[in-house]
Amino acid sequence: xxxxxxxxxxxxxxxxxxxxxxxxxxxxxxxxxxxxxxxxxxxxxxxxxxxxxxxxxxxxxxxxxxxxxxxxxxxxxxxxxxxxxxxxxxxxxxxxxxxxxxxxxxxx
Numbered sequence: 112x113x114x115x116x117x118x119x120x121x122x123x124x125x126x127x128x129x130x131x132x133x134x135x136x137x138x139x140x141x142x143x144x145x146x147x148x149x150x151x152x153x154x155x156x157x158x159x160x161x162x163x164x165x166x167x168x169x170x171x172x173x174x175x176x177x178x179x180x181x182x183x184x185x186x187x188x189x190x191x192x193x194x195x196x197x198x199x200x201x202x203x204x205x206x207x208x209x210x211x212x213x214x215x216x217x218x219x
Contacts, residue, residue: 201214202214
């Protein structure tokens with residue numbers, strides 16, 4: 112038997128029951144001003160920000176980019192030079208109502 116995921120109604124009821132239990136156990140809820148809970152000593156908590164170390168130098172890879180661009184240009188040149196051989200093509204013949212009747216071969 113698979114367990115169905117909880118619905119929003121069930122989640123809300125569970126949270127409300129937990130709040131009621133907390134208040135019955137002499138718990139106290141205090142109001143906080145908007146944005147106040149994210150502050151540490153009156154400032155935003157920046158310990159989780161990833162820019163803590165000094166700026167690192169980057170390794171230039173211009174030669175790699177140039178090689179890739181050259182390959183891409185060669186692919187485009189090869190694609191335009193190749194030409195398919197033209198031969199007879201199949202063409203469908205339709206009647207007055209748009210229904211196909213037969214196929215015929217046409218030279219170009």
